[in-house]
Every structure is written in structure tokens, then in C-alpha cells.
Amino acid sequence: MSTDTRDEMVLSYVRVRQALGYLGVGFPILLVIGGLLAEHAVAPSVSDYYHTTMRDLFVGSLFAIGVFLISYKGHPLKNGERLSDDLVATIAGIAAFGVAVFPNETVIPEHAATLSQAIIGYKAAAIGHYVSAMIFLGSLAYFCLVKFAKTAKPARRRIYLACGWYIVLAGVAATVASYFKVAGNPDWRALVIDWRVVFWLEASGIWAFGLSWLTKGRAEYGLVQGLLKRRS
DSSP: OOHHHHHHHHHHHHHHHHHHHHHHHHHHHHHHHHHHHHTSSOOSSSGGGGGSTTHHHHHHHHHHHHHHHHHOOOSOOOTTOSSOHHHHHHHHHHHHHHHHHSOOOOSSOOSSOOHHHHHHOHHHHHHHHHHHHHHHHHHHHHIIIIIIHHTOOHHHHHHHHHHHHHHHHHHHHHHHHHHHHHHSOHHHHHHHHHTTHHHHHHHHHHHHHHHHHHHHHHHHHHHHHHHHHHHO
16 A cells, blocks of 8 residues: 555544534534424424434434444554444444434324334334434443543543543433433423423533544644655
């Protein structure tokens, strides 16, 4: 493999990181804007957008994130590491597909069952959605807390750790709030739905994911560009 080809491959991995970061930051924002234009309201959760006119954007964005993650190879497995970048990213990508394919239980009226609901039932599809979401967020948190933070400089390491722990906390809090949204008493359900508690927890967790990948992409892009300039 020529030096130019190898350099271009390295730059492509950096661009994938940046693309993932921009997708993570833009995904909830586009849902909110589109939802306000079409439905004149913010949905109770990010996943509830599946049951609105924003379904195409919801599913398409998650599939785009999933494809980028699966195509991401990252650094090779090093001594002492149990999971490679490639494996963790692939798991996260498949989980993103699961979040898109298996709808959640929603308070928004549904008019027709989706394919996955028709095949395995509403309850099983909802379980698949929540399990996929937990694996997805867990994999993203693992990248921040283990993969990115391990070799980062102190300032960036603090960003990765903050993003990673926030993804974990937001995911746990969103799971608890989702229970109250669907199965809580009327007062708790009204509180969670009216204040869009689940949505803002999920959205902020996705923003933390986007910020961490943008930070990593920017750091490595500057490093690669510096190496290329010195070589030329």
C-alpha cells in the first residue's frame, strides 16, 4: 500500500468520526424542528418520533449512524485490551439498527402495526427497542470512558469522561422516566410527558455522544494534518 493511500485511509477514519459527531449533534435538533413544523409540538421522547410524520428522519438518521459505526475500524487491538474499536463500533451500529427497527411503546395514538410489531408483537418489539437502546448508549459510553479517554491529553480526557458518564446517567434516568411515562400513575405520567423529561434526557445523551466524537475527530484531524505537512 502506497503512503498516499494509507494517509487517505487515516483521513477517512477521522472524517467518519467527525460525521458521527455532527449526526449526533444534529439528530435531536432536526427532530425538534421537524416536529414543531409538522406536529406543532415536541414528542414525549426521541423514540416517540417513530410514531409521527418524522418517522423517516428518525429511522434514516439511526441507520446512517449505524452504517457509519459499522464501517468504522478505529485502532487495532492493543495488548491488554479486551475489545477492539471495530467490535465496539459494530455492536453500537447493530444496536442503532435495532432502535430504528423495533418501535417503543408510545402514548401517541398508533394507526398501524409496523413489520416488527406484526411479526413479534408490540411487547416484544418494545423490549427489543429498549434493549437495543441500552446496548447502543452503553457502547457509546464505553468509547468515551475507555477508548477515547485512555490515550487523550488531560483537557480532552476530561471531556471524554464527562461525556461518557453523562451518557450513562442520562440513559439510566431516561429508562426510569420511560417507565413512568408508560406505566406510572396519572400524576407521574402527566409530569414526565408534559415536561418532555424522557426526550431531553435522551437528546442530551445523544449530544454528549456527538460532542465526544467531534472532539476526538478534531484532535486526530489536527494530528494527521500536522504529520502530512511535515512529510511533504
